[in-house]
Amino acid sequence: MTETLLYALGIVLFALGLLVSIAWHELGHLSTAKLFGIRVPQYMVGFGPTIWSRKRGDTEYGIKAIPAGGYIRMIGMFPPGQDGRIEARSTSPWRSMIEDAREASYEELEPGDETRLFYTRKPWKRVIVMFAGPFMNLVLAAALFFGSMMTLGMQKATTEVAGVQKCVLKLSDKRQECRPGDPVSPAFKAGLKDGDKIVALDGRPVSDWDTLSDRIRTTLGPATLTVERDGQRVDLHPNLVTNMVEKKDADGNVVRPVQYVPAGYLGFQPKAEVRALTFGETTEEMTTLLENGVHSVIALPGKIPGLWDATFGDGKRAEDSPVGVLGAARITGELMTVDAPPERILVMFMNLLVYFNVSLFLFNMLPLLPLDGGHIAGALWESVRRHAARIFKRPDPGPFDVAKLMPAAYVVAGVFVCFTLLVLAADIVNPVKLT
Known part of the structure; x- marks a missing residue:
């Protein structure tokens, strides 16, 4: 019963974290607008x-039933058509898409709003408004990550020996036990013991696991391993x-999905x-996290076939398979039932929110409508056109009509919807499990 309650608590906490992340994103757009x-x-x-909703000033603030996104409505997202009207229609379905989007951005136009339209703001201001949302997710991710890493800390491998492998096992075989005929591991044969702290390899000092691991990988044949044992230095x-x-x-960092290469092997x-972590170490970890996110x-497109096979075929769900909101909620539920210290569970939960907010930042920065990055790209292109016109002394081309890109935006939105449904099906049929 307790485990069920903890699982449910994890899902509720994830839902709250999701709502906060979305609200924070939209607050960036709202405040700058x-x-x-x-x-x-x-x-x-x-x-x-x-x-639930309440109106404050000229803005209605509210919460809707499905916590899977959010939005703000700004009037005048698109400029009027060439005829100066927003009601223009055509028999062309593409033109109808454009004008439908244009009309929607003027639905709540009131007297005096002519000077408060989004498209009338300078391009750099529009860039700030659209960038502010994803940037808020990046800020939240950084705050959570730096807060957890510099206080609760991160699990790091050290140069101290926790166990010695008795034989040489190929990691790609995923075996845990030795079999008759397996060669003896170099570490076991040399007399390396649990509790030894490796301080040097071939006379070169090592103080961290990454350095030691890299040197072991590039070393073959006879070597001298210096360890601290019972307060004494011993050469093996x-x-x-x-x-x-x-x-x-x-x-x-280990490449994902995991690949195996030949390298030097010690066996411990x-x-x-x-x-x-220090501020510098945390900054490095955050940079690596962002690079991995990119x-x-x-x-992502290359993972779709595997995701489809794992959902509708007999394929195995990959460790680095895309996970949706449902899958992340299930993982959080599992996390709360793990037998681990509370502070470790808290760090892992915060890291899930970090990954989610980094994903929101990166996806929204894609230069595609209807994402924020699409509007940013449109404002930047308008700025380039207007600067070029001034340089070459040509007439001002006016605002760039982003509404003309709406047919492409519907295609992009359709692709995202299909991908979201595929991930949702995979999370139900063949979910990624924390354990």
């Missing part, structure tokens, strides 16, 4: 039926061999300890 005098009729968290003489180990990238398990977004 009001700063530049743009009228915002609505600020809503969620989609679907409104379950292992003969390192080649083994298939996990591939690392240029930053020393490093002891892990939890410690608070790579994940770029690699």
